[in-house]
Amino acid sequence: MFITRRLEFDAGHRIPDHKSQCRHLHGHRYVIEITLSGQVIDKAGDAANGMVMDFSQVKHLAKQHLVDEWDHAFLAFAGDSAIVDFLNSLPDHKTVILDRVPTAENLARIAFDRLDAVYRDTYGNHLQLEQVRLYETPNCWADALRAKLD
Numbered sequence: 681m682f683i684t685r686r687l688e689f690d691a692g693h694r695i696p697d698h699k700s701q702c703r704h705l706h707g708h709r710y711v712i713e714i715t716l717s718g719q720v721i722d723k724a725g726d727a728a729n730g731m732v733m734d735f736s737q738v739k740h741l742a743k744q745h746l747v748d749e750w751d752h753a754f755l756a757f758a759g760d761s762a763i764v765d766f767l768n769s770l771p772d773h774k775t776v777i778l779d780r781v782p783t784a785e786n787l788a789r790i791a792f793d794r795l796d797a798v799y800r801d802t803y804g805n806h807l808q809l810e811q812v813r814l815y816e817t818p819n820c821w822a823d824a825l826r827a828k829l830d
């Protein structure tokens with residue numbers, strides 16, 4: 681069985697090498713969809729009976745380990761020194777420094793790699809993270825899968 685939990689957050693970014701609009705500082709209402717696989721828990725009387733994982737728990741873990749850090753932050757590539765230096769000059773600015781340019785593809789992969797360790801099987805139901813889908817806009821998204829293509 682597969683389940684998916686959707687969360688939304690706001691963040692700024694820019695793609696420094698982009699030849700068009702995306703090299704400018706701008707922001708998105710990002711959407712992240714977290715897909716887990718596992719067996720449905722069969723434990724009468726347990727709060728998670730009939731579930732792969734409680735959706736509220738999926739959300740709680742995603743917020744704790746990723747989304748609260750990225751929400752209302754500027755996601756900057758470490759090699760984009762002009763922007764990193766500028767953001768560092770702003771007192772208490774919420775900046776997240778990444779080792780890759782903040783494209784939808786890279787953000788989806790970073791999110792997958794961070795969240796993979798978070799969704800652990802505690803019921804013996806073989807729970808695991810299968811996919812992170814990251815929407816940069818309603819029309820543009822990237823999927824990071826367990827079976828890596830990159």
Ligand SMILES: Nc1nc2c(c(=O)[nH]1)N=C([C@H](O)[C@H](O)COP(=O)(O)OP(=O)(O)OP(=O)(O)O)CN2
Pocket residue numbers: 695701702782783784785816817818819820
């Ligand atoms: N493969 C990728 N292509 C682009 C990415 C990306 O992350 N991966 N990112 C961008 C820009 O950051 C941009 O924000 C998206 O731009 P755009 O294609 O213009 O998307 P819109 O939703 O604004 O376009 P509409 O035509 O209004 O739907 C660019 N490319």
Ligand SMILES: [Zn+2]
Pocket residue numbers: 693702706707708816
């Ligand atoms: Zn963008």
